[in-house]
Amino acid sequence: MKKLINDAGTVVSDALAGVAAAHPGLRVDVENRVVYRASGPRRGKVGLVSGGGSGHEPLHGGFVGHGMLDAACPGEIFTSPVPDQVIEATKGVDGGVGVLHIVKNYTGDVLNFEMAAELCAEEGVEVASVLVNDDVAVRDSLYTAGRRGTGATLFVEKIAGALAEEGAPLAEVAAVAADVNARSRSFGVALSPCTTPAAGKPTFQLADDEIELGIGIHGEPGRTRAAAGPAREIVRVAMDAINEDLPLSGETLVMLNGMGATPLIELYVAFAEVDAYLREHGARAARTLVGNYVTSLDMQGFSVTVCHLTDELTRLWDAPVETPGLRWGR
Template sequence: MKKIINDPKRVVDESVAGFGLAHADIVRVEMDPIYVVRVDAPVSGKVGIVSGGGSGHEPLHAGYVGFGMLDAAVPGAVFTSPTPDPILAATKAVDGGAGVLHIVKNYTGDVLNFETAADLASAEDITVRAVVINDDVAVKDSLYTAGRRGVGGTVLVEKLAGAAAQRGDSLDDVAEIAERVNANVRSMGLALTPCIVPHAGEPSFTLAEDEIEIGIGIHGEPGRERIKLAPADDLVDRLIDPVLDDLPFAGGERVLLFVNGMGGTPLIELYLAYRRAAEVLQGRNVTISRSLVGNYITSLEMQGMSITVLRLDDEMIELWDAPVQTAALRWGR
């Protein structure tokens, strides 16, 4: 194992500290308990938005803290949910009097710990709503979930809900936007290689040199099938066809197409995949109105990709285009 680390037990703390130093104009970092929060939080009269989960998926979630997106993010250990205490501390830190929305990926530990934190916040008279993201069409249940996993769609929910909160929407309205996005977004991914969790020191699963896992989870959970290496266009088809069939599409819709790298995939390959995904959408009479390509929700150094399609309406397009200033997404300011 080769990694640029010191003590494996200190990886998250040292990385988050470095993140805070690098982006001190956008965020501040609290270490005990650990969370990342907007530098101007709490914003009076604004709905606060908190997300979080296991580390190792950077830039998710801390990279999306800032104007127009998240108010706070709570990092757990690598691939491990944060506990209720830092989630509660982050919730209190962003409470500007208009309530707080928790955006939670559908993993059992995340769901339970965010629920516990919400109950504790309620006892302190903070109104909390939660939206659980479950956009992965690959499998119904996995090692970490009951029901579908939350994956690439999380980034899009955080952006659009964050924009709604930034413009002054109520907690109910922000939650409705988040639910609407979740209902209209689907994702599926694949892996060419496993990743190595620092404290484990060995690959999270094994793949032969000529094998690919279709439908992999962001923690290395098994997918739908294991196949031999195939041309890129064939791989894209294996991902995007189930995504489009699951929504489903009648033709004439507008979408946001998001091709995401899993951490170890170069952009040249992601854009190659985007080209094929765009061809498939065009063949189904679906218009790509917005796009996103890059490593935005990763699995450490895993080589692979995911494809996410969000069916858009006018309000979603307006919210996507709204100004945002975070470490990982920024435009319009």
């Protein structure tokens, strides 16, 4: 498997060096593996820290900047960061009024962020956490580790980030983050597996005429396998799953997210179907994102995330943002 890398063991550090060189608005601590805003913490502003395994770029480092995160902690590829990174980031962004941890619901992320939060609290930094778990493909939470955090993470980071920028207190920022998560649902589909640099071969096998339904973002297989069909049918499966879980209505924020190796033209083909589905169900895509935002290395496929908007959430979504991955209004 060909990869544009120097060495499988140094991919994360090498990429962070590139991020640092490309984005003067960021300060990258390559040694401790933390991506900060170059401007540093602002007194009186709640700090936002997220993190997770690498391989999902631009998530999370690409969403550090005005109106979104204050710091991101990239782990090894598909491996959650260690507590030391999170502690370093949390202390580094504390503006004196507390820090919100935005954590995707995976056992490793939860354990490492919890350990970090406890140690930060012992050192006097107030920390609140929001757990993102929007993936409807994981159905029965009694018999699983619970729903995974996927695309809604971006919505939470953007909207909570906007509120924090306005100077809202930690409790309010945490509450809006939890609200965005509660109003969001996602479903992912793979047309091909992905290949981690360490493994050097695909994480699972898919025949030419097969797709994998209900995938996460770590190259893990999904719940079921199905015959490949037209985009219309594939999108319908995803949207049905979302609609069954939280019936569509009203104004929505919709992301049609590429998994890393899906041509943009195909994402737009799929988005047309998403939009038609929403209309059929009395809903409207009031705000949209189409592109690669929460990826899974070189996987072909997509995920759809739908968030039920309120006027306040729309206002916060529209607020200015200036990060490598999202930028408007400034």
